[in-house]
């Protein structure tokens with residue numbers, strides 16, 4: 001039986017702009033719906049109702065056909081993001097089709113829900129949310145997700161990524177990396193102007209924040225193994241959707 005998935009965007013190829021596979025050529029599949037509502041979410045259209053008319057219910061096979069129609073032969077990697085794609089139990093069907101076709105699979109989620117198919121994802125980014133988001137981390141769930149991935153020898157296929165908007169978020173990041181020291185850890189510059197069209201001033205501001213975050217990290221012994229990154233796609237294309 002092929003069940004359907006709520007899809008908002010299929011785009012690419014572009015480059016992965018964030019985290020553990022930054023720079024890799026990839027296609028994106030963006031699913032609709034999230035169990036969080038982060039105040040600074042740069043993809044709020046996936047859950048706030050503003051794009052509800054754009055949601056298309058698609059089978060895994062239809063998504064694969066659309067990926068090929070849009071990306072032609074020019075990709076070997078697909079990133080699934082949202083919204084929270086971990087809400088979708090039946091995503092295993094899409095992951096299976098991608099694997100059958102020798103496509104590497106990445107997935108972005110916040111670590112609030114476990115799915116067995118996490119074990120099939122080549123590049124799994126878990127991005128627990130810091131205080132500035134106004135969301136509260138359920139450590140019981142997060143511990144169990146990291147524990148299961150560890151038990152199955154999947155630590156090399158995962159990373160933790162914390163977005164930083166200020167000191168409190170950086171402290172939260174330290175808490176996260178201290179709790180899961182065996183997991184590769186990324187800090188990412190927060191974009192606090194997700195609505196602007198003024199790319200030049202946005203990019204200037206974000207580069208300034210990147211430098212500030214680097215300076216904070218280099219002076220902090222609790223972050224000696226942290227990797228500090230901007231959102232590369234935002235530096236290239238600003239807040240444009242579908243890139």
Ligand SMILES: C[S@@+](CC[C@H](N)C(=O)[O-])C[C@H]1O[C@@H](n2cnc3c(N)ncnc32)[C@H](O)[C@@H]1O
Pocket residue numbers: 034040041042043081082083084085108109110126127161163188189190191192194231
């Ligand atoms: C839109 S989310 C979708 C996946 C999942 N819901 C999550 O949050 O991990 C994709 C990535 O964008 C990050 N993100 C969202 N809004 C952001 C912002 N304003 N600045 C920087 N990163 C942001 C999230 O933390 C996450 O790592």
Ligand SMILES: Nc1nc2[nH]cc(C(=O)O)c2c(=O)[nH]1
Pocket residue numbers: 014015016017018028043081082108233243
């Ligand atoms: N180029 C590019 N890289 C990304 N990395 C994570 C993204 C996301 O929205 O999940 C994203 C995105 O939307 N575009």
Ligand code: SF4
Pocket residue numbers: 034035036037038041042043044046082083084110
């Ligand atoms: S968890 Fe991800 S998609 Fe959901 S509101 Fe937060 S940043 Fe946005």
Ligand SMILES: [Mg+2]
Pocket residue numbers: 042043
């Ligand atoms: Mg994004």
